[in-house]
Amino acid sequence: MRFGEIELQHLGFIHHLAISQRRLRSFLSNFTMADVEVVDPKKCLEESCKPKCVKPLLEYQACVKRVQGDESGHKHCTGQYFDYWQCVDKCVGPKLFAELK
Secondary structure: OOOOHHHHHHHHHHHHHHHEEEEEHHHHOOOOOOOOOOOOOOHHHHHHHHHHHHHHHHHHHHHHHHHHHOOOOOOHHHHHHHHHHHHHHHHHHHHHHHOOO
16 A cells, blocks of 8 residues: 555545534434433332332421411411421432432
8 A cells, every 4th residue: 555545545534524413413413402312310210219208208298287277377387387398318329329320
């Protein structure tokens, strides 16, 4: 092989790469982020952990029933609400971070 032939082969390879890159860009341009459905693993894990937190949920629901008729606005169930979500988060945390590693 002479220098001229090597140079032509090299140019052919570069041309092939350029065409391949254009094809790839063209192919990828057909897809948008809207086409890719991203699922939040935290939401799925929360659903699987909620049954393990029935007691705090029942306490929250009982509190909501107790304060439903409160006209003053002084009674609330914030503590029970946070207790419920703390239980869910405590269950979700280790599973979520193990999945993200």
